[in-house]
Amino acid sequence: MSTKATVHSDPAPILACTISRDVQRFDLLIDDMEQELGEAWGDLSFEDALVFLKQPDSTGMQFVAIAVDSEDESELSKMNDVIKAAKAKKIKVLLIANQVSPSVLYQMQKLGADDFVPYPLPEGALHEAIERLRKPAPVMPDGYDPLTGAYTGIMKAKGDRNGVILPVHGMAGGVGATTFAANLAWELCLIPESENTKVCIIDLDLQFGSIGTYLDLPRKEAVLEVLGDTAGLDADSLVKSMLTFNDKLYVLTAPTDMLPLEMLSPEDIGRILDVAQANFDFVIVDMPHTVVAWTEAVLTRAHVYFALLELDLRSAQNILRFIRALKAEALPHDKVRYVLNRGPKFTDLSAKARVKRMAESLDIDIEVQLPDGGEQVTQANDHGLPIAENGAKNPLRKELQKLAKSLFDLNQSAEAKRA
Numbered sequence: 427m428s429t430k431a432t433v434h435s436d437p438a439p440i441l442a443c444t445i446s447r448d449v450q451r452f453d454l455l456i457d458d459m460e461q462e463l464g465e466a467w468g469d470l471s472f473e474d475a476l477v478f479l480k481q482p483d484s485t486g487m488q489f490v491a492i493a494v495d496s497e498d499e500s501e502l503s504k505m506n507d508v509i510k511a512a513k514a515k516k517i518k519v520l521l522i523a524n525q526v527s528p529s530v531l532y533q534m535q536k537l538g539a540d541d542f543v544p545y546p547l548p549e550g551a552l553h554e555a556i557e558r559l560r561k562p563a564p565v566m567p568d569g570y571d572p573l574t575g576a577y578t579g580i581m582k583a584k585g586d587r588n589g590v591i592l593p594v595h596g597m598a599g600g601v602g603a604t605t606f607a608a609n610l611a612w613e614l615c616l617i618p619e620s621e622n623t624k625v626c627i628i629d630l631d632l633q634f635g636s637i638g639t640y641l642d643l644p645r646k647e648a649v650l651e652v653l654g655d656t657a658g659l660d661a662d663s664l665v666k667s668m669l670t671f672n673d674k675l676y677v678l679t680a681p682t683d684m685l686p687l688e689m690l691s692p693e694d695i696g697r698i699l700d701v702a703q704a705n706f707d708f709v710i711v712d713m714p715h716t717v718v719a720w721t722e723a724v725l726t727r728a729h730v731y732f733a734l735l736e737l738d739l740r741s742a743q744n745i746l747r748f749i750r751a752l753k754a755e756a757l758p759h760d761k762v763r764y765v766l767n768r769g770p771k772f773t774d775l776s777a778k779a780r781v782k783r784m785a786e787s788l789d790i791d792i793e794v795q796l797p798d799g800g801e802q803v804t805q806a807n808d809h810g811l812p813i814a815e816n817g818a819k820n821p822l823r824k825e826l827q828k829l830a831k832s833l834f835d836l837n838q839s840a841e842a843k844r845a
Contacts, residue, residue, distance in 0.1 A: 439466060439486065440466060440467060440468055440483070440487060441463055441466040441467060441487060441488045441489075442459070442463055442466070442467045442487060442488055442489050442490065442491065443467060443468045443469065443470050443475070443478070443487065443490045443491070444456075444459060444467070444468075444469045444470070444490070444491045444492075444493055444522075445469075445470050445471070445472060445475045445490050445491070445492045445493070445508055446469070446471070446472075446492070446493035446494065447471065447472065447494075447497070447498055447501070449469045449493065451493075451495065451524075452493045452522065452524070452545060454545070454546055454547045455491065455493055455522055455545070455547060455552070458547055458552040458553070459491070459552070461553075462552060462553060462556055472501065472504040472505065472507075472508055473504075475490070475508050475511070476504075476507055476508060476511055479508070479511040479512055479514075479515055479517070480511065484515055484517070485515060487515075487517050488517070488518065488556075488559065488560065489517060489518035489519065489520050489540075489556070489559050490508070490512050490517055490518075490519055490520070491520045491521075491522055492505060492508060492509070492519060492520070492521055492522065492534075492539075493522040493523075493524075493545070494521070494522070494523055494524070494526055494530075495523075495524040495525055495526065495545075496524070496525045496526060496527070498526070499526065499527060499530050502530060502533065502534075505534060506533070506534065506537050509534060509537045509538055509539055510537060510538070512538075513537075513538040518540045518541075518559040519538060519539045519540050519541075520539070520540065520541050520542075520543065520555055520556075520559060521534055521535070521539045521541070521542045521543070522543055522545050522547070523542065523543075523544060523545060524544070524545035524546070540559055541555045541558055541559060543555050586704075586705075587624065587703070587704055587705055587706055587707055588703065588704070589624075589702065589703040589704070589705075589706045589707050589708055589709045590707065590708050590709065590729045590730075590833070590837050591699060591702075591703060591709045591711065591724075591727050591728050591729055592610070592708065592709065592710050592711065592728065592729065592730055592731075592732065592833070593710075593711040593712075593713050593724050593725070593728050593731050593732065594606055594607040594610070594710065594711065594712055594713060594732045594734065595713040595715075595731065595732065595733050595734065596713075596715050596734045597715075597733050597734060597735040597741050597744045597745050597748065598715070598735065598736065598738075598740045598741045598744050599715060601734045601735055601736050601741065601767050602734060602767040602768070602796075602803075603712065603713075603715075603732075603734040604631075604635075604636050604637060604640060604712055605640065605803060605807060606732070606734055606765065606767065606796070606826070607627060607637065607710050607711075607712040608627065608637055608640045608641060608712075608812060609812050609813050609814070609822075609823070609826050610710060610826055610829065610830055611625055611626075611627040611675055611708070611710040612671070612674075612675055612812040612814060613812075613814065613823075613826050613827050613829075613830035613831075614708050614710075614830045614833065614834060615672075615674040615675050616814060616827075616830075617830060617831060617834050619834070619838075620834060623707045623708070623834070624676070624705065624706045624707050624708075625674070625675055625676070625706060625707065625708045625710070626668065626675070626676040626677065626678065626702055626706045626708070626709055626710070627675065627676075627677050627678070627709075627710040627711075627712065628678045628698065628699075628702060628709065628710070628711050628712070629677070629678060629679050629680040629712045630680075630695070630711055630712060630713055630714065630724070631680055631712055631713065631714040631715075632653075632680060632681060632684070632685040632686075632687055632689065632690070632714070633680075633684045633685065633687065633714065634680075634684075634714075635679065635680025635712060635714075636680070637677060637679060637680065637712050638669075638677065638679035638680065639807070639810065640807050640810060640812075641671045641675070641677060641810055641811075641812070642809070642810020642811070643669045643671060643677055643679055643810075644669070644679075645679045645680065645681065645682040646667060646669065646679065646682075647682060648666065648667035649667055649678060649679060649680070649681050649682070650681045650682065650683075650685075651667070652664060652667045652678075652698070653681065653685070653689070653690060653694070653698075656690075656693070656694040656697040656698060657697070659697050659698065659701055660701065661701055661704065661705050664678070664698070664701050664702065664705070665705065676706070687714060687716060687718045688718065688719065690720055691719070691720060692719060692720040692722060692723035693723075694720070695720040695723040695724060696723045696727070699711070699723070699724065699727050700727075703727070707837070708833070708837075711724060711728075717748070717751060722755070722757055725752075725757055725758060725761065726757070726758065728761055729761070730761060730763050730833075731761045731762045731763065732762075732763055732765050733745065733748070733762050733763065733764050733765065734765050734767055735764060735765070735766055735767070735792075736766070736767055736768055737766065737768070737769070737770070737777065737780060737781060737784065742784055742787070742788060745764070745788055745790065746788060748762075749762075749788070749789075749790070763793050763794065764785075764790050764791065764792045764793065764794075765792075765793070765794040765795075765796060766781060766792045766794065766795045766796065767796045768796070768797070768798040769781065769795035769796055769797060769798075770795075771797070781795070794825075794829060796822055796825050796826070797821040797822055797825060798821075798822070799813060799817070799820050799821065799822030799823070800820075802816065802817040802820050803817075803820065803822060805817075813826070814827075
């Protein structure tokens with residue numbers, strides 16, 4: 427093995443290089459490199475290394491081993507330049523240090539050195555270090571610091587999604603729209619196959635929104651900042667303004683104080699939904715009961731627009747007004763899916779007949795009927811927990827679970843067709 431300050435012209439590809447002032451001062455390193463790599467390595471001086479690392483021939487090398495001793499400390503700038511050049515080519519850097527001061531080692535590692543082995547080399551130390559360098563870096567899940575492994579709660583916004591937007595609109599007060607929205611979002615997070623699926627819920631009821639209450643989350647001042655400056659909104663600022671429930675569900679709560687609904691324009695809402703759609707697979711939107719100027723912006727972007735109702739006259743009258751308003755403005759009323767909450771029991775035939783007559787008189791299809799979850803649902807809301815956490819066997823929870831699974835499966839099949 428030649429130790430001249432040049433890379434071997436052997437036909438075999440060069441997998442690694444030692445870089446030193448004089449490799450002969452590290453004879454144990456020469457022996458171990460030959461044992462690990464045979465002829466697939468070379469030796470360079472610091473000056474030659476800087477030239478070589480800028481050439482195409484250096485691309486694809488696995489690592490460089492920078493060997494230094496106490497006499498090299500005066501050349502720290504050269505060593506640092508070599509480390510920077512190697513990292514720029516995505517080449518791993520291994521330090522071989524003989525009696526080098528801790529401050530110099532610290533500076534070199536801070537610049538990006540991947541591993542360190544003392545010299546004289548302990549038995550098997552070089553082999554173990556090379557094996558560590560060859561292992562792919564662990565990919566940390568979203569919300570975890572890649573350096574410390576600690577959970578930060580902040581998802582890395584990548585803009586690589588094309589989410590399904592699912593607004594929820596109560597056709598009358600107290601019909602359970604917010605309960606439906608919060609629990610549907612959580613059930614989407616709990617689907618076993620949805621490990622990499624990102625779900626968020628946006629509370630657009632700026633005055634009386636209670637998604638944060640139902641999930642026991644505080645309201646952040648950052649929400650008002652996002653709503654007040656949507657022109658500067660990007661993925662990172664949206665995600666940072668959100669809170670997480672149980673490390674899975676991302677929530678943009680309603681603002682701390684009551685705000686006028688007209689504070690937001692259709693363009694503002696459009697920007698918020700577009701950014702959310704690009705970063706989440708499912709975007710649940712809890713709408714105010716009032717129809718406002720930006721309702722159209724939500725409806726046009728929605729894949730399915732859930733309208734919650736009960737089996738009573740006020741719901742029927744409001745649905746009639748709602749449909750009339752949509753048709754008058756030529757809005758896509760066919761996106762609306764009507765959900766009957768607190769529906770009749772299986773044996774209540776007279777109530778079932780009333781549901782059928784109501785649908786016929788309004789000329790709508792009531793596609794989803796949810797059972798009355800009873801006192802357990804109220805208790806779950808008061809405790810700030812989804813029904814799945816407070817009453818897993820509740821009949822309402824089971825129906826929401828089925829609905830979430832059907833939405834997930836539909837989205838999966840649609841993505842498969844697009845692919």
